[in-house]
Structure formats: C-alpha cells, structure tokens
Amino acid sequence: MSTLVFGHKNPDTDSVCAAIALADLKKKLGETITPAIQGELTPESKFVLEKFKVAAPAVVTSFAGKDVYLVDHSDLAQSPDDLGEANILGIVDHHKLGDVTTSQPLECWIWPVGCTCTVIKSMYDFNKIEIPKDIAGIMLCAILSDTVIFKSATCTDADKKACEALAKAAGITDTQALGMDMFKVKSAVDGTPVRELVLRDYKDFNMNGKKVGIGQLEVVDLSILDKVKADLEKDIIALKKEGGRHSVFLLLTDIIKEGSEVLIASDDESVIEKAFGATPKNSKVWLDGVMSRKKQVVPNLEKAFA
Amino acid sequence: MSTLVFGHKNPDTDSVCAAIALADLKKKLGETITPAIQGELTPESKFVLEKFKVAAPAVVTSFAGKDVYLVDHSDLAQSPDDLGEANILGIVDHHKLGDVTTSQPLECWIWPVGCTCTVIKSMYDFNKIEIPKDIAGIMLCAILSDTVIFKSATCTDADKKACEALAKAAGITDTQALGMDMFKVKSAVDGTPVRELVLRDYKDFNMNGKKVGIGQLEVVDLSILDKVKADLEKDIIALKKEGGRHSVFLLLTDIIKEGSEVLIASDDESVIEKAFGATPKNSKVWLDGVMSRKKQVVPNLEKAFA
Ligand SMILES: [Mn+2]
Ligand SMILES: [Mn+2]
Numbered sequence: 001m002s003t004l005v006f007g008h009k010n011p012d013t014d015s016v017c018a019a020i021a022l023a024d025l026k027k028k029l030g031e032t033i034t035p036a037i038q039g040e041l042t043p044e045s046k047f048v049l050e051k052f053k054v055a056a057p058a059v060v061t062s063f064a065g066k067d068v069y070l071v072d073h074s075d076l077a078q079s080p081d082d083l084g085e086a087n088i089l090g091i092v093d094h095h096k097l098g099d100v101t102t103s104q105p106l107e108c109w110i111w112p113v114g115c116t117c118t119v120i121k122s123m124y125d126f127n128k129i130e131i132p133k134d135i136a137g138i139m140l141c142a143i144l145s146d147t148v149i150f151k152s153a154t155c156t157d158a159d160k161k162a163c164e165a166l167a168k169a170a171g172i173t174d175t176q177a178l179g180m181d182m183f184k185v186k187s188a189v190d191g192t193p194v195r196e197l198v199l200r201d202y203k204d205f206n207m208n209g210k211k212v213g214i215g216q217l218e219v220v221d222l223s224i225l226d227k228v229k230a231d232l233e234k235d236i237i238a239l240k241k242e243g244g245r246h247s248v249f250l251l252l253t254d255i256i257k258e259g260s261e262v263l264i265a266s267d268d269e270s271v272i273e274k275a276f277g278a279t280p281k282n283s284k285v286w287l288d289g290v291m292s293r294k295k296q297v298v299p300n301l302e303k304a305f306a
Numbered sequence: 307m308s309t310l311v312f313g314h315k316n317p318d319t320d321s322v323c324a325a326i327a328l329a330d331l332k333k334k335l336g337e338t339i340t341p342a343i344q345g346e347l348t349p350e351s352k353f354v355l356e357k358f359k360v361a362a363p364a365v366v367t368s369f370a371g372k373d374v375y376l377v378d379h380s381d382l383a384q385s386p387d388d389l390g391e392a393n394i395l396g397i398v399d400h401h402k403l404g405d406v407t408t409s410q411p412l413e414c415w416i417w418p419v420g421c422t423c424t425v426i427k428s429m430y431d432f433n434k435i436e437i438p439k440d441i442a443g444i445m446l447c448a449i450l451s452d453t454v455i456f457k458s459a460t461c462t463d464a465d466k467k468a469c470e471a472l473a474k475a476a477g478i479t480d481t482q483a484l485g486m487d488m489f490k491v492k493s494a495v496d497g498t499p500v501r502e503l504v505l506r507d508y509k510d511f512n513m514n515g516k517k518v519g520i521g522q523l524e525v526v527d528l529s530i531l532d533k534v535k536a537d538l539e540k541d542i543i544a545l546k547k548e549g550g551r552h553s554v555f556l557l558l559t560d561i562i563k564e565g566s567e568v569l570i571a572s573d574d575e576s577v578i579e580k581a582f583g584a585t586p587k588n589s590k591v592w593l594d595g596v597m598s599r600k601k602q603v604v605p606n607l608e609k610a611f612a
Binding site: 088091094095096097098099100101102103104105106107108109110111112113122126154294295298299302303 | 397404407408412413417419432601
C-alpha cells in the first residue's frame with residue numbers, strides 16, 4: 001500500500017510542491033509513496049507546475065488506514081478530518097508546533113525557516129540525493145512564494161541559500177523575475193468567484209477555544225483588489241456565520257509596499273487593536289510592515305485571545 | 307539570558323546526556339545555552355558522567371520566562387509544570403509526538419530511532435562540528451542504555467552506526483563491556499529505597515483521560531529483584547492511590563532473557579490482557595520479548611485504553 005504525503009487544507013504552493021518533493025526523496029530512499037493535495041490547485045500552483053512540467057498530485061481527502069507524511073502543517077484544523085485513523089510516519093514543516101499527536105515514534109523535520117521546501121532541500125542534502133531539475137524548479141517557486149520573494153519577516157538566510165542552490169539545479173538565472181511572474185498570476189482576481197479568493201490561502205485556527213479564520217491575498221498592488229473589496233468584506237461576514245467562527249480576518253498584502261490591509265469580521269474587533277495597536281475603521285485597518293500571517297499575525301492574535 | 311536545555315522528569319541517561327550534548331553543539335553554533343535536569347541523577351547516569359569526567363547539569367524545575375530546548379520528550383506530563391510560560395526554541399526526541407504545542411515556529415529533530423543521542427549525533431554531522439571525546443563517550447552510553455545494548459525493539463541501524471562512530475571518537479574499543487558495566491550499576495538495588503526504585507525510570511501518561519504510570523527496572527538477571535519484589539508490589543499500589551492514578555505498571559525487564567515481568571496496580575487489570583493477550587496472576591504477568599516501554603508497552607496500552 002502506498003504511503004501518502006500531503007500539505008494543509010486549501011493547499012498553497014508550498015503544500016503542493018513540498019508533497020511532490022518529499023515523495024520524490026522518500027521514493028529514492030526506498031519507500032512506496034505518492035503525493036496528494038487536500039483541495040484544488042490555486043492559479044499560482046498551476047502556473048508553477050506547468051512551468052516546470054510537473055504533474056499535479058491527485059486530490060485526496062480521506063486517509064483512514066493509510067500511512068501518511070504531513071508537510072507544511074501540524075495542526076489538526078488544517079489536517080484531513082480522519083487523520084486520527086491514519087498512521088503518521090512523519091512531519092516536515094516550518095510553522096509553530098500544532099496539536100497533531102501520534103501513538104508511535106515518527107520522523108519530524110520542523111525548522112524555523114521560511115518554507116517547507118527549504119527543509120526538504122536540507123533533507124536531500126543530508127541523504128546525499130540529487131534534486132531533479134523539475135523538482136528543484138518547483139521547490140524554488142515554493143520558497144519564493146512563502147517568503148514573498150525574500151521580503152517576508154519569515155525569510156531566513158537558509159531560505160536564500162536554498163534558493164541559490166535550487167535555481168542553479170533548475171537552470172533558472174533570474175530568480176527575481178520568476179518570482180514576479182508567479183506573483184502576477186497570484187494577483188489576478190478577474191473572473192474568480194469571491195469565495196474562492198477568500199479561501200485561496202485560508203486557515204482556521206483554534207485560539208483559546210475560539211474558531212478564528214485567517215485568509216491572505218498577496219498582490220503586487222492593492223489597487224488590483226479595489227473592484228472586489230466590497231464583495232470580500234461581505235463574504236467574510238458570511239463565512240464567519242457559516243462556520244460558527246468568532247472571527248474571520250482577510251489580509252490583503254501588498255508585496256511591494258510591504259504591508260497588509262486587514263478586512264475584519266469579528267464578534268470583538270478590539271482583538272485587532274490588542275494584537276497590533278492599530279484601531280480598525282469601518283472594519284478595516286492598514287498594518288504597515290505586516291506581511292507574514294505565520295510570524296506576525298498569528299502569534300500576536302494568539303496573545304490577544306489568550 | 308542563557309537558554310536552557312533539558313530532558314523529561316525523572317531523567318534517564320538519555321535525558322541527561324542529550325541535554326549536555328545539545329548544549330555543547332548549540333554553544334558551538336553560537337548560542338548561549340546551559341544543560342539542566344529536572345531531577346536527581348540515577349546511579350547509572352552518575353556512573354556514565356563520572357566515567358567520562360563530565361560535570362552533572364544543575365537540577366532546575368522552573369522555566370518561566372526562559373528560552374528552552376526540550377530533549378527526549380514532547381509530552382506535557384513529562385515537562386516542567388510551568389512550560390507554558392517558557393519559549394520553546396526546539397525539540398530533539400525519538401518518541402511519539404506528544405501534546406506540547408508552541409505559538410512560534412521552532413526547530414524539531416524527532417526521529418524514529420532508539421535514542422535522542424542518535425539524533426544529536428546526526429545534528430553534529432549535519433553542522434559539520436566534531437564531537438568532543440568526553441561528550442562522544444556519554445552519548446555512546448545513552449544509546450547503549452536506551453537500546454539495552456542494541457537488544458531493544460526500538461534499536462535501529464542508525465543507532466548502531468552512531469555507536470560505532472561515537473565509540474571511535476571516545477576511544478572505546480569494547481562497547482559491549484561498557485554497556486554491561488553500565489547495566490550492572492543500573493541493576494544494583496541494595497540499599498536503595500523502594501520508592502526510588504519505582505521512580506528510577508518512571509513516566510506518567512494520559513491514556514484516554516486516565517492517568518497511567520509506567521515504571522521500568524532493567525536488570526541483567528531478574529533474581530536480583532527477588533528480595534525487593536514484594537515491597538515494589540506494595541509501593542506501586544501506594545503510588546497509584548497517591549496520584550489518583552488509574553494504574554501503575556512496573557516493568558521488571560531482564561535484558562539477558564529479553565522479556566519483562568509486569569507488576570500491576572490497576573483499577574482494571576483486564577487492560578493488560580487486552581493489551582498483551584496474557585492473563586495476570588496475583589497482579590503479575592511475564593511478557594516474553596517485551597523490553598521497550600515506548601515501542602511495545604505504551605502503544606499497546608493506549609489501544610487497550612482507547
Ligand atoms: Mn509553507
Ligand atoms: Mn531516550
């Protein structure tokens with residue numbers, strides 16, 4: 001029976017590419033293993049896989065009875081609903097340690113770096129296995145995506161070093177241009193249903209017993225979102241109600257201006273003031289310099305909810 | 307402020323030596339860091355540190371406000387009571403993934419091998435840092451201890467390979483003899499208070515909401531324990547009552563015969579039958595081939611309690 005490796009719900013490019021890369025590495029180490037995704041590809045991920053001619057993993061949502069590796073998450077809320085019936089062989093991640101537990105020893109590589117693919121690059125090196133050209137390409141894109149082309153507060157020297165080596169292995173000479181091409185695809189909103197935009201990079205968190213959803217849209221210029229912003233505001237209010245959530249926050253991140261406008265749907269808007277010291281107006285607030293959900297938004301909100 | 311690195315409560319040789327080794331490695335990587343232990347050294351650990359002339363870490367039980375690394379555990383029940391007020395920088399371990407969580411990204415090296423020191427050996431290699439002779443010696447002893455001189459079901463090829471390299475680095479030519487010397491110290495019970503024997507290698511677990519304590523005494527011959535067995539049986543009944551526990555199990559492991567006699571104090575002895583298919587008599591049962599609490603006893607008991 002094949003082991004499955006997959007990232008979080010609402011897969012981003014790191015979750016997709018890390019699953020593909022870890023499957024490649026583990027296959028070369030003798031395991032029978034297949035990458036999977038928990039939901040449809042984003043336009044960005046599609047662009048990345050097509051650019052390097054890598055096949056998309058199948059969408060799988062049930063893992064009962066399976067051996068599995070988790071990448072890019074260790075939170076039950078971001079895992080398959082039946083994860084408890086799967087046998088977790090390992091976790092490769094770069095987030096805070098979540099509430100996934102196991103009843104058997106397992107293999108965890110979880111490092112405080114900008115992207116899961118940076119960790120997997122080290123795993124290839126550790127095992128002295130060469131990274132194929134196409135896999136190097138998609139790993140490079142995953143790091144550029146997660147670190148917002150090295151601009152995110154989560155970006156470390158290890159990420160930059162990994163990108164240098166991966167660009168060489170993938171035959172990419174202009175990493176910056178590749179990153180901008182990718183973010184232009186990510187920025188495109190025309191013709192996309194509003195709910196799909198809200199969920200494009202969305203995660204639910206348990207903050208002190210409250211269900212809190214945080215989505216993020218990264219664009220090369222906030223004005224791209226002007227036409228849809230009112231609809232986004234309406235939709236996060238709907239999403240909050242549907243799931244019995246305490247709050248839904250949508251970060252509209254301008255990767256050039258390096259900050260985020262937060263759209264707020266919350267039972268208690270004061271958590272935003274508590275978390276960031278900025279006062280929302282009309283359920284919106286601009287947070288200068290805030291680009292990373294993981295490193296800047298989630299920890300501050302968790303403190304505010306505590 | 308110095309970061310602290312420590313293993314689980316009732317520290318075994320791995321918890322002590324892994325803390326010392328990780329502190330050495332991280333110091334060489336530029337961190338200000340000190341090893342600590344959560345309780346007094348066992349006679350075995352004392353023997354190991356004295357043999358290689360390594361200073362014992364200080365006993366520390368409060369970590370509020372500190373930066374910390376955890377070694378050899380990821381369970382809250384085995385962590386300091388105020389761990390929630392510490393900032394966890396990382397975890398190096400070889401057990402199942404426990405219920406410790408963090409609010410910040412961290413560094414986890416958790417591998418399904420026989421001993422934390424096997425993982426730390428790889429971390430030295432990964433960082434291309436040489437292991438000092440004395441530290442290599444105590445790491446070697448930790449692996450021999452955790453794997454019961456390679457006889458435990460938890461022992462992997464990685465453990466054996468690490469020991470080979472560590473023995474060379476420590477200038478040890480007869481690894482087997484070193485292991486037997488250490489286990490003879492561990493086997494000695496004369497003059498030791500009964501409660502100290504019960505707690506020598508003891509851990510509390512949360513099994514489906516029930517508090518379950520499991521201790522283990524490893525000896526080179528079970529007959530060594532004949533004189534104290536009746537007192538051990540009485541004491542685990544007392545220990546069960548004191549802590550409001552559902553059960554306390556004490557494994558008397560014969561490392562030569564390769565099996566364990568389990569002394570049972572439980573509200574429901576049938577969990578042992580459910581877990582191992584063997585029927586207790588007079589609150590005792592012999593489990594042939596069972597030597598590893600982590601790999602054989604805990605997973606089976608967790609299923610029986612589920
Ligand atoms: Mn990621
Ligand atoms: Mn250990």
